[in-house]
Amino acid sequence: MALTTATSTKTSSTGESVSTKSPRAWLQQALPKIVLAPSFAITVIFVYGFIIWTIYLSFTNSKAFPNYVLTGSRAYQRLWRWTFESDPPSSWYTSITNMGIFGVLYVVICLALGLFLAILLDQKIRGEGILRPIYLYPMALSFIVTGVAWKWFLDPGLGLEQTLHQWGWTSFHFDWIKNKDFVIYTVVIAGVWQASGFVMAMFLAGLRGIDSEIMKAAQIDGASTLQLYRRIIIPLLRPVFLSAFIVLAHMAIKSYDLVVALTSGGPGGSAWLPSNFMYEYTFKRNEMAVGSASAVIMLMTISAIIVPYLYSELREKNK
Amino acid sequence: MSAAVSARPAGASTMNRIVIYGLLAIFAVIYLIPLFVMLVTSFKTMDEIQNGNMLALPQSPTVAPWVRAWGETCVGLTCAGIKGYFWNSIKMVVPAVAISTLLGALNGYVLTKWRFKGHKLVFGLMLFACFIPFQSVLLPMATILGQFGQFGKFLYNSTGLTFGFGNPTVNLVFVHVVYGLGFTTLFFRNYYEAFPTELVKAAMVDGASFFQIFRRVLLPNSLPIIVVTVIYQFTNIWNDFLFASAYAGSGDVMPMTVALNNVVNTSTGVVEYNVNMAAAMIAALPTLLVYILAGRYFVRGLMAGAVKG
Numbered sequence: 001m002a003l004t005t006a007t008s009t010k011t012s013s014t015g016e017s018v019s020t021k022s023p024r025a026w027l028q029q030a031l032p033k034i035v036l037a038p039s040f041a042i043t044v045i046f047v048y049g050f051i052i053w054t055i056y057l058s059f060t061n062s063k064a065f066p067n068y069v070l071t072g073s074r075a076y077q078r079l080w081r082w083t084f085e086s087d088p089p090s091s092w093y094t095s096i097t098n099m100g101i102f103g104v105l106y107v108v109i110c111l112a113l114g115l116f117l118a119i120l121l122d123q124k125i126r127g128e129g130i131l132r133p134i135y136l137y138p139m140a141l142s143f144i145v146t147g148v149a150w151k152w153f154l155d156p157g158l159g160l161e162q163t164l165h166q167w168g169w170t171s172f173h174f175d176w177i178k179n180k181d182f183v184i185y186t187v188v189i190a191g192v193w194q195a196s197g198f199v200m201a202m203f204l205a206g207l208r209g210i211d212s213e214i215m216k217a218a219q220i221d222g223a224s225t226l227q228l229y230r231r232i233i234i235p236l237l238r239p240v241f242l243s244a245f246i247v248l249a250h251m252a253i254k255s256y257d258l259v260v261a262l263t264s265g266g267p268g269g270s271a272w273l274p275s276n277f278m279y280e281y282t283f284k285r286n287e288m289a290v291g292s293a294s295a296v297i298m299l300m301t302i303s304a305i306i307v308p309y310l311y312s313e314l315r316e317k318n319k
Numbered sequence: 320m321s322a323a324v325s326a327r328p329a330g331a332s333t334m335n336r337i338v339i340y341g342l343l344a345i346f347a348v349i350y351l352i353p354l355f356v357m358l359v360t361s362f363k364t365m366d367e368i369q370n371g372n373m374l375a376l377p378q379s380p381t382v383a384p385w386v387r388a389w390g391e392t393c394v395g396l397t398c399a400g401i402k403g404y405f406w407n408s409i410k411m412v413v414p415a416v417a418i419s420t421l422l423g424a425l426n427g428y429v430l431t432k433w434r435f436k437g438h439k440l441v442f443g444l445m446l447f448a449c450f451i452p453f454q455s456v457l458l459p460m461a462t463i464l465g466q467f468g469q470f471g472k473f474l475y476n477s478t479g480l481t482f483g484f485g486n487p488t489v490n491l492v493f494v495h496v497v498y499g500l501g502f503t504t505l506f507f508r509n510y511y512e513a514f515p516t517e518l519v520k521a522a523m524v525d526g527a528s529f530f531q532i533f534r535r536v537l538l539p540n541s542l543p544i545i546v547v548t549v550i551y552q553f554t555n556i557w558n559d560f561l562f563a564s565a566y567a568g569s570g571d572v573m574p575m576t577v578a579l580n581n582v583v584n585t586s587t588g589v590v591e592y593n594v595n596m597a598a599a600m601i602a603a604l605p606t607l608l609v610y611i612l613a614g615r616y617f618v619r620g621l622m623a624g625a626v627k628g
Contacts, residue, residue: 142558
């Protein structure tokens, strides 16, 4: 019995290996694609398919629930109208104005501060190993924790203002976090605190990568430290500037949590960014079509920055 | 080491050095203050908070706020602390990180060592997915997850089990795997790009199969990038708020970030600042710990997303 089974298995297995040789070879050939296929399909469906779905929704008049009857560009027309409704400001006007203020300040200050700290740290500093992690740790925190910490720190009754009053500076006044005209700047402060250390790390890596021969040559030619940095080192850091800009710009446009945790939207929604606008209109105000339209505008803004960058990155590798 | 310094004249002014160290110290203090205030406040009594100085050390340190935050504070209407939400986050993070890392490794392997026509386009499409604002997929995903829930109910009615369909934690795992794939693929692709193809070819000649090469040749050499990817994904998913609030925004299924936001922004009763700060510290601890233990890899992960090649 046992013997027959063994023989039969043997024959069948040899028979199989002969008959399936070509399918197996085919399988080996196709296997890489089969392995990649699920991830690719997921990306196509859940990223690109969903983006098309969102675009479609923005052309309907969906309110609390999706409605799939196309009704034209009404949502965009409303956003367009709101774009110029500055007195009293519409939520959309506030959101995009805030985006401008936050985006520019966040990116510029992070770049400037990051470069400044990196240059300071690059001066053969004792204790660099202690300082670097101190500048960088906020990046490990969630925006919610950052928001909670800064909300407390900037609170006029509990935080900085009260502390300085106790120390005798009683005329000190700092209530930006409760002021509808200035609340967005507190988002900038907390955002810069969180991300500037990371930019510092990027610049530091860039500085360490610069060929020391170039700098020696410049110094032999009599360049001062300032000239050295302005004329030689900073121009050499251009790729780092670009990478840091890309990272910061897309983080700025995606910012959502920080506004929620730090300001709860600010007085009367005065701290909203487009991401908050999208969330509120879609899930709280039952204006799904308008929310979708704002999401599409956010996507297009990011694409305008990212697509050329990715295109050049991937093309360069071809060479 | 940069040469800007090595060529510095020997008698460089001490003044310069003092200014540099002074500036660095001031910035260090600025970066540390929020964490310091949060930590100090979490060990103070409410009395001391209201009458004392924010920057002062606690006069009679107490762990009561931490105990309250962990097991007693109110999140919405339930007052059982944040411990349940902490575990929700753990249950979400572990599978999401494991699955997305494994898939990323396989994708990176295929995209570098088994190239096919159009591999660049596939990678480009997956890479772009890293940068999209998630608002542009938020609503369709909500609809699909709703369908999953319906399907789960149907399964439950017919078999008595939902197989995870409609479970908010499973939903979030799914969402984080889907939108984390771009990053994990990017990490592994860039890493395997530099891995000598000759080794793979040699293994192929020896008759090793696709998976054998992956398991025996690439995986044993992948520890650094696995660490980077795991840390990056862990931090991102633990800290996520948008997906968590959209798909598990209420009830006892909330992840940690949403629960913390609810604790802090609750408007009922007296605001217990010390408890809020303790809760924030608890929410921050896992990622801070990872950062302290493996900061080098943490930074490398952040940069891999930016400086490619």
